Amino acid sequence: MGDDFDRLETLRDDPRDDIPLAHRMKRFVESLQIRITKKLEEVDGSTSFEVDRWEREEGGGGITAVIEGGEVFEKGGVNTSAVHGPLPDRMAEALGVDAKPFYATGLSLVVHPRSPLVPTVHANFRYFALGDNLMAPDDQWFGGGADLTPYYPRLEDTQHFHRVWKKVCDRHDSVADYAAFKRECDDYFYLDHRDEARGVGGIFYDYLRDDPEGTFFFTREAGRSFLDSYLPIVERRLKGDWGKRERKFQLRRRGRYVEFNLVYDRGTKFGLETDGRTESILMSLPPHVTWAYDRQPDPGTPEHRALWYFEPRDWLGLTPEDVPEGTE
């Protein structure tokens, strides 16, 4: 399935007048799901993804692919769905539109590595259309993004991740704006009650509706860039030694991830409120998590230095000298 990817990488499809964008996007995310799960299995080497197909009573369904207990990936999910039917009331209300048919499709992934030295990553790419005719929807838009949540952050990794996404945006600058998408990501993945960013950001965008063909082209390249943005970091950090201390810090930081997803994340909240498939939605939660009362890392420790990274910064504008001593 992934064979055609490289050839397609730089090719822009002609607009199709026989297949709705909705279906082209569905086909794209499903093949991307195969490409990504295959590659992650290869990197893990110890186990494979379990695939669950589910159907939605009102129309459509999804494919949930979950990896658990791997040597490299302690837990991860790469999910696609394509759901349609009459717009649920809660969604109509949130979008400020009258009841009408909708079509939504996308891919959403979260990977929680076992090693505390390897960052957690999240990405999603989605398309939404409203109206009776998918060939000519009343409204349609793309959303998505990718963000990195390291436990022991490194400037090198952070810059690599951002550089990949900046490059993708720059190549599609009629529809994508790295600086703006980075800012949206910083704003979105922020825990107000902790006064802390979830991680080191990435890009986030929504309601891109001006040029659907161009945005689909951007979305495809973004989706296909995910592995490039993440795997080099995994490979670099996987060799590092860690023990109880690093594990403890990782488990506590994962608590922040849970807090973000359950308190703030719109997709999660919306999914739970609109009777989405709970197990697919909550697949994003880390496998093991701890909450301890009011722990602050001691100044001078690597854990304390990590906190410097958990506020929005202009990563690509920094040099190693800008990083507080001892952080790298």
Added chain:
Amino acid sequence: MGDDFDRLETLRDDPRDDIPLAHRMKRFVESLQIRITKKLEEVDGSTSFEVDRWEREEGGGGITAVIEGGEVFEKGGVNTSAVHGPLPDRMAEALGVDAKPFYATGLSLVVHPRSPLVPTVHANFRYFALGDNLMAPDDQWFGGGADLTPYYPRLEDTQHFHRVWKKVCDRHDSVADYAAFKRECDDYFYLDHRDEARGVGGIFYDYLRDDPEGTFFFTREAGRSFLDSYLPIVERRLKGDWGKRERKFQLRRRGRYVEFNLVYDRGTKFGLETDGRTESILMSLPPHVTWAYDRQPDPGTPEHRALWYFEPRDWLGLTPEDVPEGTE
């Protein structure tokens, strides 16, 4: 501090015209905090509560008492607070009132035992007043309740817990109604996205405003009944043997507790949104938690039988014969 409790248990104070109810409630919850933490320390025997006093910039503060890593109690918090000042905008909006001074005081506790055979418990008792003059507030009310979240539920424990709360309500039937408060508890502690009750319920009430003196009297007896409702269950179940299997189930069930507190609990959401003290609010989260994808206990196992308890039932109307075979 606890010395006077037994004498006071059945005595109703004369209404005071020199001390506002707000301050009497504050004094009560602070002495209840000492009584409860002392007793829990005694039962645990291995460690003690750490006490943190904190202040709120806009007025008031609180006392957070946390136990961690105990042999019996893996994590627990018994917190009091008394906060006042101008009503924050978000609160005024939620209450549908204009900006005016408020006073809120209460005790909130959560105990997560180490043994999966011992239930988690939660209780809180709180008072709220609005207006410039605490001796004659524009509005004032009490709220509170107690609920039990077992991992391996038993009818005997469930009935004991409910019996204690029914007795307290029955003794104060001009202000308290066990049947109604039990129903409110069942409605409140329910995870819609799981279609599951958080545990076996208890009582829950809010906005009791008709007879402040009578409700304060009820609140005191309720607060003083907490240990009676819970400790006999702890003592009974603590002796039971458990191992990896039970621990695994407990850690997964604790995930539901986190989901409830972060997705639904009004106190938690409100606290986080209104800049409450994060560490005191999230003290309720269990110490260690796991999330695994789509696990269902096999029929016939104790874990599967446990699920029978996680829907609202008329516990006090049941006999052991009503419980599905093998559950007891």
